[in-house]
Amino acid sequence: MKPVKKVIQFTDWDAALIEDATFEIAERHLEMEANVLRQARTQNYDSPYAFLNLPYDDALGQSVSRVAQATLALEPSMLIVIGIGGSNLGTKAVHDALNGIFYNELNATLKVYFADTTDPDMLTALVRIMETQLKQDRAVILNIVSKSGTTTETVANAALLLDLLKKYKKDSYHKYVVATTDENSKLWQVAQQEKFAALAIPANVGGRYSVMSAVGLFPLAMLGIDIKQLHEGARDITDSCLELSVEENPAARSATTIFGQYGKNIFIHNTFLFASELESLGKWYRQLVGESLGKEKNKAGRVVHVGITPTVAIGSTDLHSLAQLYLGGPYDTFTTFVTYASFATDITIPPAPELKSLDTNTQGLSLTHIMDAIARGVKVAYRNELRPFIAIELPEPSAYALGQFMQWKMIETVYLAYLLDLNPFDQPNVELYKRETRKILNHG
Ligand code: PA5
Numbered sequence: 001m002k003p004v005k006k007v008i009q010f011t012d013w014d015a016a017l018i019e020d021a022t023f024e025i026a027e028r029h030l031e032m033e034a035n036v037l038r039q040a041r042t043q044n045y046d047s048p049y050a051f052l053n054l055p056y057d058d059a060l061g062q063s064v065s066r067v068a069q070a071t072l073a074l075e076p077s078m079l080i081v082i083g084i085g086g087s088n089l090g091t092k093a094v095h096d097a098l099n100g101i102f103y104n105e106l107n108a109t110l111k112v113y114f115a116d117t118t119d120p121d122m123l124t125a126l127v128r129i130m131e132t133q134l135k136q137d138r139a140v141i142l143n144i145v146s147k148s149g150t151t152t153e154t155v156a157n158a159a160l161l162l163d164l165l166k167k168y169k170k171d172s173y174h175k176y177v178v179a180t181t182d183e184n185s186k187l188w189q190v191a192q193q194e195k196f197a198a199l200a201i202p203a204n205v206g207g208r209y210s211v212m213s214a215v216g217l218f219p220l221a222m223l224g225i226d227i228k229q230l231h232e233g234a235r236d237i238t239d240s241c242l243e244l245s246v247e248e249n250p251a252a253r254s255a256t257t258i259f260g261q262y263g264k265n266i267f268i269h270n271t272f273l274f275a276s277e278l279e280s281l282g283k284w285y286r287q288l289v290g291e292s293l294g295k296e297k298n299k300a301g302r303v304v305h306v307g308i309t310p311t312v313a314i315g316s317t318d319l320h321s322l323a324q325l326y327l328g329g330p331y332d333t334f335t336t337f338v339t340y341a342s343f344a345t346d347i348t349i350p351p352a353p354e355l356k357s358l359d360t361n362t363q364g365l366s367l368t369h370i371m372d373a374i375a376r377g378v379k380v381a382y383r384n385e386l387r388p389f390i391a392i393e394l395p396e397p398s399a400y401a402l403g404q405f406m407q408w409k410m411i412e413t414v415y416l417a418y419l420l421d422l423n424p425f426d427q428p429n430v431e432l433y434k435r436e437t438r439k440i441l442n443h444g
Pocket of ligand 1: 084145149154
């Protein structure tokens, strides 16, 4: 018998406090966009919605697995993912969620590090760690990930770490580098010249939509994540996210819900995740929304200055930091709660006689039970205070669940962009600071 697939559950739609009329209007609009997405599903990587088709690409999964196997055959002790923004956030999200934030301490064989920004102290420490490995004649893999191939931080960090690699692997350094980039980028050319392994990012797949491409798949496969399950989860939710009825379509429904908040001048969307190891997933979504929906101009080029401010909170940690604001402050925030139906492990609180006088009724209870009680208590308080929210329950920490969640969120973002009349795939204003930085770097 085939195992029953564990799907993510969407609940508490009524707590979003959105009128039926909003859904009726959205339904008429989103039907058109859902049809465009359905069409895109038949067009491989030829449409701007190319990301939709990544999870269906078996050849992609196979070629990534081949490169990962060949790289693992070098028996590396360290993998450094050099990339920033859409080029590393998805990988870190899945890795932290499934391998855990203490993975490096607990996993003796292959440790992973993310070199994103050019913080000198962080890079100095990373260089020291890398050099320790190289001195012991261990293999260190550099995965340079950049769609454009020219991002300042990524190029600087790649140059620094490559220099160190060459010092210890003078004639064979090329074996330890994998470049993930667009086939038309200069980085691709460098990879060809230097004989680095190269993995292509389809031209129509932008950074923040690329987690299901080689960008996410290669490092995740190296780290033991079941990338087939990640893709399967994404595929399985895509069908419902292309349904024409908003009621049946979780991405259209959540997009409409967020859009409805926007109509009520609620411009902050807080993703409140009740699992410490989901913080990076929240940050991945934050970037997806920030860059896709924060726009100066609408599709027609009219100045609109539209945006939804994505924030991330961790339960229960941030209840001791922000709950006062969330439950007492301005009515300016919509919340999506994310919880697990079950965690990968559980622990029962032992009786501790010396703490008896502090008893908070937790002795003998499991940590899952306590976490669940807190999350439920928070949702009741939100309802009582008319703080709008919806809730998502992930069945468990699994690649299949993460695949569903991430694909749902990417499609939700596309629908939301449609409702807000924005292009979800460009980021023209990011150029404003990049241009100034380039000028400063060029002229000292
Ligand atoms: O989502 C995006 O497009 C961006 O966040 C990019 O991923 C980020 O700027 C890094 O760009 P690149 O992959 O070209 O180095």
